[in-house]
Amino acid sequence: MDADRFARAALSRLAEPCDQEVRTLLDEVGPVEAVVRIRAGSGTLARFRPRVASLDTERDLDIAAKVGARVVVPGDDEWPERLGGIPIPPYCVWVRGPLDLAETVERSVAVVGSRTATAYGEQVAADLAAGLARRGWSVVSGAAFGIDGSAHRGALAVDGATVAVLAGGVERPYPSGHATLISRIARDGLVVSEVAPGSAPMKSRFLARNRLIAGMTRGTVVVEADLRSGSRNTVKHAIEAGRHVGAVPGPITSMTSSGCHQEIRDGRAVLVTSTEEVIDLVGDLGADACEPARGLVRPEDGLPPLDASVLEAVPFRSALPLDAVVRSVAQPPLVVRAALGRLERLGLVTESAGTWRKRPQRRLTTAG
Amino acid sequence: MDADRFARAALSRLAEPCDQEVRTLLDEVGPVEAVVRIRAGSGTLARFRPRVASLDTERDLDIAAKVGARVVVPGDDEWPERLGGIPIPPYCVWVRGPLDLAETVERSVAVVGSRTATAYGEQVAADLAAGLARRGWSVVSGAAFGIDGSAHRGALAVDGATVAVLAGGVERPYPSGHATLISRIARDGLVVSEVAPGSAPMKSRFLARNRLIAGMTRGTVVVEADLRSGSRNTVKHAIEAGRHVGAVPGPITSMTSSGCHQEIRDGRAVLVTSTEEVIDLVGDLGADACEPARGLVRPEDGLPPLDASVLEAVPFRSALPLDAVVRSVAQPPLVVRAALGRLERLGLVTESAGTWRKRPQRRLTTAG
Structure with a gap:
């Protein structure tokens, strides 16, 4: 493994995601020298001594390998450019699952909301996620109870791509009640974290994690949130990263929709009521300031309507x-x-024994 | 009765509310001469001959007198200045009930919505109307089934002021299933129409009526509306008249909220979830372009918070x-x-035998 990748993996164990001093150090001297200086531990960096003492990046990489996880760093094909552009990018991301992270989040929407969701909210989250997935959009969320879990399940139910971004290490399912769900996402989608394996989920890491959910997607949709919901923190990160934000309304008698209503009233979120409206929202975004420099034209852009609808009808993995x-x-x-x-000649679909599927996304077979 | 009032009463029987030719004629020659010319029936005015033949304004006034209704015209103390300022003002309004129309609509909100409301919508309409009425705001609506009826009932339930604007004559309750409700509004609030007694409610008159509901109030709140609801027509009139518009969200799975959501998405309405938010909305309006020329300072403006809360606690009629x-x-x-x-010295409340009420609004005892 190259030194840069190894150093970033070490940083993801040594320093908290949004450590300002380490961020500045990294910008100034790069990851390898940053780790050297943190190990030396002079001045304010002395605060890292306990973590330096227990640092064992080889062991972290072994744990990752055991669950099939890899370390993705800036410069990798799989590194999402969008993630490098947020105010505080991660040192690296640990990625578990068969999909290519960059390709998967290229057309992705974060679907988030309250852990204490209502039946209405869970239904809406699952329906929106399924609708997005059917149209080839990946659904990114945080694997929490309530809205997050329903969003992942909605995408999985239609064989769509879904990404769970965890606050702890990718090898430890959290919440444990969602162990089966997270295993399934790791098998069919992606489980992602910016902290090294073995790192526990902590309050500050949940807040940091939210900026990744907001930052790696084209837009964030809040399905249900009370006024103090953590998903309003995700909205804040999405706005700071220049992403559009949608919020689903609900009954004004439901406290679980009050945060959504407040975001709409404050002009921080656009009211959305359907998959189409969500795609309108994030589609606008794709065409404006967020990704102007890429100049990349995707083969499916500008397809005639018939071909586009046929492409939509062809599933991803089955x-x-x-x-x-x-x-x-x-x-x-x-x-x-x-x-x-025509779609086959464009490399968008592939045929095998008379059955058709979307061209599989590039799969990675080895860690790192 | 003066000739001007009599002529306007006649016009309200002869011409449809938004007849462009009659509107122009009225602007050019005034109501008395306008009636003379319509009676003469030359040129395009010949189309009024059948109505001229059956015109009997004395009889219409008799019918009105029997149900205690009066004709209110521009220049009357009871004529709401706000109503004169809308794009197409009424020729006159027929008013039934014990309150003073101008005073009653001075602080008023239209609460409207679908006839086929859900239990959620009816509850929200009643709660909003009661909340507004408790804070001294009049609730204006159209006496229809569903949201309208719930709004009137919500205001009546807390002894508040409510105004029903009908599409037909004030003597004929419509819908007939709301005859009891409309009688109660006529007894305790106001029943208003711009068409003469005996006039039937017709489709075009409902649409014209909506502009009065929107035009005589400080703002309109749509509680539930599907995409094709007539209350979206009221929203259109409110926007054209420069009034603010609020819309109550609901479940996105409910078609009856889809019109509200669309108005919010289109930026035509502000999402509102509570009485306070409605008052914020229409309060802004009171302070800006809508009524800048009046320069009228109401005694209760600028009360210290304690006095304001005491004033709120004192009912209107009981x-x-x-x-x-x-x-x-x-x-x-x-x-x-x-x-x-202090409130008594400001003329805002009055005491009798140890009980307190808000200073009664000026009552009118004779028609016209």
Whole structure:
């Protein structure tokens, strides 16, 4: 492993995510020298001595390898450019799961909200997430009880891509009541954390984690939040990172929607009521200040409407026979087959034994 | 009765509320000459011949007198200046009930919405109306089933002032299922219409009526509306008249809230969730462009907080003994008594046999 990556992995164990001194040090001298100086521990850096004493990055990498996690750093293909552009980027991210992080979050929406959600909120979160996933958008959330869990499940239910960003290490499911859900996300989607394996989830890390959820996505949608909900912290980070924010309204008699209503009243969030409105919101964003420098044209941009709807009907990871795609699109079989051929030539779909799926995202087989 | 008033009463029978030709004629030659020309029926005015043939304004005034209704015209003390300022003012208004129209709508909010309201919407409408009425705001609506009826009832339930604006004559309750409610409003509040007694409610008159509801109030709040609800027409009139508009959110799974959500998304309405937020909305309005020319300072403006809360605790039409006011305000009796004395000297409250009420609004005892 290269020294830069190793040093960033070490930093993710030594320093808290938003440590201002370490951030400045990193900017000035780079990760390798930053770790050297923290190890030396002179002046204010002496505060890191207890952590330096117990630092064992090889062991952290071993733990990561055991759960199939890798360290992703700036400069990697898999490093999301969007994540490098937030006010305080992570030192690195630990990533667990079969998808490519950069590709997965390229078209992604954060769906977040209260842990103490109502049945209404959980239903809306699952429906929005499923709708987004069906249209090829990844759903990013925090794996918490309530809205987060419903959002992940909604995406998984339609075989969509979902990313859980944890406040502790990627090897420890938190909350433990969501161990099965998080395992499934690690198997089919991505589990991400900016803190090294073995790190416990702590209050400050939840708040730091929220900036990653907000920062790696094109926009954040709050489904239910009371006035003091942590998801309002995610909204704050999204605004600071220049992302658009949507909020789902609910009954004014429900305290669990009061935070959403307040964000809308304050003009910090746009009221959204459907998947289409969410895509309108984050689509605008893709076209404006957030990513102007990339100049990247995706093959599916500017597809004719028919081809776009056929592409939508083809799932990501499972495969469908032609007649199932035909049923979904409601167009004549020959028309659908021709569109699939065009999409195949664009590298957007692939055929195998008469079944069609979206071109799988690049998979990584080795850690780091 | 003066000729001007009589002529305007006649116009309200002859011409539809928003007849552009009659509006122009009225502006050019005044009401008396306008009626003369319509009676002459030359040129395009020939279209009024059937109505001229059956015109009997004395009879309309008799019908009005029988239900205790009067004709209010521009220049009357009871004529709301705000109503004269809308794009198409009424020729006159027929008014039934014990309150003074101008005083009653001076601090008023329109609470409107769908006829096919949900239990949630009806509860919210009643609660908002009661909250507004308790704080001395009149509640104006259209007496329809659903939200309108709940708004009127909410105001009546706390002994507040409420105004029903009908699309037909003030003597005919519409819908007939609300005959009892409308009778009660006529007894304790006001029933208003711009069309003469005997006029039937018709589709176009409902749309015209909505502009009066929007135009005579400081602001309009839509509680529930589907995308095609007539209350969105009231919103349009409120915006055209320069009034602020609030909309109450609801579950995105409820079609009956979809119109509210759309108004908020389009920036035509402000999301409101409580009586306080509604008063914030219409209070802003009172302080800005809508009524800048009046220069009128109301005695209760700028009251110290204690006196304002005591004034709030004193009802409009019933009277409360001192100890009941004390309980409501939760301040020592002597403090409350002193505040009542100050309010009495300002002419805001009145005492009788040890009970206190707000200074009754000027009552009219004769029609016209």
